[in-house]
Amino acid sequence: MDLRKDSYWEDRYNTGKDGWDIGHISPPLKAFTDRLGDKTIKILVPGAGNGYEAEYLFRQGFTNTYMLDFAAAPLNHFKARVPDFPDSRILHEDFFNVRMQFDLILEQTFFCAIPPSSRPDYVRQMHRLLHPGGTLAGLLFDFPLTEDGPPFGGSREAYTTLFTPYFDISIMETCYNSIPPRAGRELFFKVQPKTL
Template identity: 50%
Template sequence: MQTVSSAFDAAYWQGRYATAGRDTWSVGRITPPLQAYLDQLGVGPQPRILIPGAGRGYEAEYLHQRGFRHVMVADFAPEPLAELADRVPGFPPENLWQADFFQLAPTEPFDLLIEQTFFCALPPALRPAYAQQCAALLRPGGKLAGLLFDTPFAGATEPPFGGSREEYRAYFEPYFAFIHFDTAYNSLPARAGRELFICLQKL
């Protein structure tokens, strides 16, 4: 099974989170496109939701505040998970997973995976494996929803890594039907026109 590159292991991410100015991808709150999507979800029956590579977990915090109780958060580094636990004391500690996404094998599949800056944090060579693992973690008909950078980051040697919708489509087509796959209309100003909002349904 694939695993995250040793060049960007837990120690690498712990260092980035712990160093001021090294987590510039984080905006300190849930982003408008994901908030708008999550606002459409009903809370009953409770869906099983996974947020992989969740970082500081603002999406998990938002879902928890809205009454969702089966939200699992996975991240390689302990620091952002500890911050989420401190920031949201009521969040179930058993739902905070310090783990390699590619090694996850829960006993129950998920209804929804939320993507927010995890895909762009992976070495591009792992993108096909990411799509495959997302499909493996979802129940039939389950969804993968979130944001991808629809812009190249020329010369990037460390995350975030960019790309194009044409490239991404090839990774997901073997496993998913495309419900929505277009430029986000409500991105933050600094990201306007450079984000692709996706909602994909497992075949």
């Protein structure tokens, strides 16, 4: 099982093994994005899957939203569902190869899907992808990290240690508005890149 191969994720989508897909934007991310004022900021949703967060932002008038996945199947589902979303903002590529920069990156079940050994690479890449003063925000699972996954868990302490060399952490707290199956098992976090 190679989690950094698109064929693994294509198979998950094509065989209906996408239990992480809740069919809509998650309540914590909806609450966060509903408080954003500037609808022209450049936003990335990485590992977007069926793209409910990107769709919600687009429907709310965020005019510079991008979604990324290296599995084609969910991107095709998204395009069929949201045909007016600009093709140029649907990125079918490996997150670790992206060389653009963004003002905001939304994390939703992407971090938990990559091999835990790739987490330092994720943090460094997120730092590269954000403009100075940008923000990475979203959800991280709060349950013991094991080899069983995805999804892979972790703890507030481990995430703090991982992110601190590259980011200032402004929020890392248990979600109050998770969907019921994830209640008490999600952390909402918000971090800004340090100047290195």
